[in-house]
Amino acid sequence: MANFRYVSWQDNEDLKSDMTKYVGQCVKRKEILDFLKRNFPQYSWSIASIDRRLRHFNIFYTDLHTTVEQVEAAIKKELCGSGQLLGYRAMHKKIRQAYHLHVQRDFVYNIMSRLDPAGLRNRTVGVKVKKTKDCFVSKGPNWVHSIDGHDKLMGYQNSTFPLAIYGCLDTASRKLLWLRIWTSNSDPQRIGKWYYEHLCETKQMSTYLRMDKGTETGVIATMHSYLHQHHNIHEDEPTDTVIYGPSTSNQIERWWKELHERLEKYYKRKLLFLKEEGHYNPHTETDRYILAFVFIPILQRELDTFKEVIWNSHRIRCQKNTVLPHGIPNHIYSFPDKYDLEECGWIVNDDQLDEIFNHAKLDNVADDFLEADFRAKCEAIIPATENISPEDCVEAYIYIKQNFKV
Structure with missing residues (x-):
């Protein structure tokens, strides 16, 4: 035995x-x-x-057989896409995880300093003036989840481009729990469906939800409060488990800046090019749908990569004037006792999930952001959007528009 x-x-x-x-x-x-x-x-x-x-298993932190040419080719490829916004630390993580090139960070820095010296200087600590951060306090993972929408890609009055993001962050570990992009982030049932999918995956909910008091958060707030009726261990009323406040004091709001600086700026340049060169008219429904067909799958892949490769596995360094632990978000979230924190989540079962699914009428939420016949016309021109690379998204949009038959 x-x-x-x-x-x-x-x-x-x-x-x-x-x-x-x-x-x-x-x-x-x-x-x-x-x-x-x-x-x-x-x-x-x-x-x-x-x-x-x-x-x-022949697994090593540093693979001495990796050549300069391999790393240089990977970095060049990243610099042609959204990777051009990454600093050398984030680039090092992406090279190791996305390309499986186990090299030291200095190795990546030296190559980046040769291939992109100007970009490296612009991203140096101290170049930008940093604002004073708020001090967040949390008992542990799943104590407070911070949820919010992000509209930076949507342009003027949030209406130019149909590219809206919504996400959820655990405030103790700073782990990103989910990120979604859709043509809109103002549909309360859509946001409720994303929250439901997260609960189905984890079978666990937070003690509190922190959000804006907007029309889009009504369903998710009701779902969270309803589920807490099954847990009467704490003294709070179920409705008190939802904390409302402005975005400026919502922790995930600080993280949106990271996303904007390291990913979104690359796509904003491409979107503005399409608009300014006359390829895209925000007032034409066909243009908006084609843009969504091309960009949403690409951006969802980029968001998933950024969440897991760049953010959740990076090491948060010790910071002044903060009581939250430093370390890797994935590790802090999974092992709170190692950081003098406690697990604060509540278990939800399948019966409870079925209840909120039916009460919220989530079966009415469409699975696609396009009508079936419109998608079929686009796929007849480019069948597989997963094969469109970030650097080719502009050309793909123009090609579909030129060949699209209304």
């Missing part, structure tokens, strides 16, 4: 995949130990056993 714990770890592809992922994210071995103990409890774990198994 004693040997059963060690059976077949050498052939466990899930274990190999997880270890590769954490090393690619530059997670420290003591932090990897926490994840592996949780995910693979059938094996015994220690720092020494991690080292042995990493060697067995």
